[in-house]
Amino acid sequence: MKAAFIQNGAVEVGTLDDPIPGKGHALVRTHRCGLCASEAHFLHAGQNVIDLSQKFGGPYSALDPLVPFVPGHEYVGEVVDYGPGSKRTVKPGRRVTSLPIMRQSGSHSVIGFNNACPGGFGEYMLLDEDMLSEIPDGLDDNLAAMTEPLAVGLEHARRGLPTKEDCALVIGCGAIGLGVIAGLKLAGIAPIVATDYHADRRALALAMGADLALDPREISPYEPLADLGGRQVSLVYECVGLPGLLQQMIQSVAFGARIVVGGYCMEPEELFVFAAQNKRLTVQFAGGEEPQDMDLALRSIADGKIDVAPWIGATIGLSGVADALANMSSEGAPVRTIVDPRLL
Structure with a gap:
């Protein structure tokens, strides 16, 4: 062949x-x-x-x-x-x-x-x-x-156990981050905040269902957001996989926040557990998709619910x-x- x-x-x-x-x-x-x-x-x-x-x-x-x-x-x-x-x-x-x-x-x-x-x-x-x-x-x-890349994002989205009370943040708007946004939107979660350095990816995030797309060099997504009535994010999805990012999130999120790590980082990550404990944070590590995610992804593409x-x-x-x-x-x-x- x-x-x-x-x-x-x-x-x-x-x-x-x-x-x-x-x-x-x-x-x-x-x-x-x-x-x-x-x-x-x-x-x-x-x-x-x-x-x-x-x-x-x-x-x-x-x-x-x-x-x-x-x-x-x-x-x-x-x-x-x-x-x-x-x-x-x-x-x-x-x-x-x-x-x-x-x-x-x-x-x-x-x-x-x-x-x-x-x-x-x-x-x-x-x-x-x-x-x-x-x-x-x-x-x-x-x-x-x-189907497969969307399914990964859908798996990550559900790993966070999102609720209607959450304000969600998705960091990184490649295929996986966009899939997370689609999964959250499908579950009726709002508002959804997305961050990416590239304007074209931020535009895609909005198209997938994000309510707000930010350049993190210009505004911190962790602070009370005026465009959302002063709300702060409570559930954060990391879809990048760079060393140092997890500790940065731990330092930046609000008390009681939940973090889902989906980005594959192949380098050692230094964490200050003390900082996470003081905020009573929950950190969930997401992996690859499962059969239920493939089924949902394929059905959602076929019936037009996710474009x-x-x-x-x-x-x-x-x-x-x-x-x-x-x-x-x-x-x-x-x-x-x-x-x-x-x-x-």
């Missing part, structure tokens, strides 16, 4: 062996796949992620960066066949997405970050048939590919993956560039 793969810290485009499905595996022909910052992170610091997984436990510990691996975990594809002895949960010819997890044959692998589980930057994938979600007829492939179309930029072929990964953090870059692995 044709694929864009990572090997030894570089993106290459070439031909790899087609994956062969075993029991419980669905062989899927990829239609679309979103580019995520995690793929760019593996280009620059992949060995660090692997080392941390080996030290602290994690699904990336078995990845060999010297051997080609095909990234891509925000995908839509068409079921082609199944391995022998499979339940065949979705008919061949139907489109699917899934949690990017493989648990068949006793394994626990993240699709796209395992040498044996190629992701959506290749023409074919192996998906766990127990994780498949069938795409409704008529739903555009590009929109359907946003992810503004997230989507260009659709590229495999030859454009390297440049897109290199430029995805630049100002004005779309929230998601879409890869069609059938195109070179």
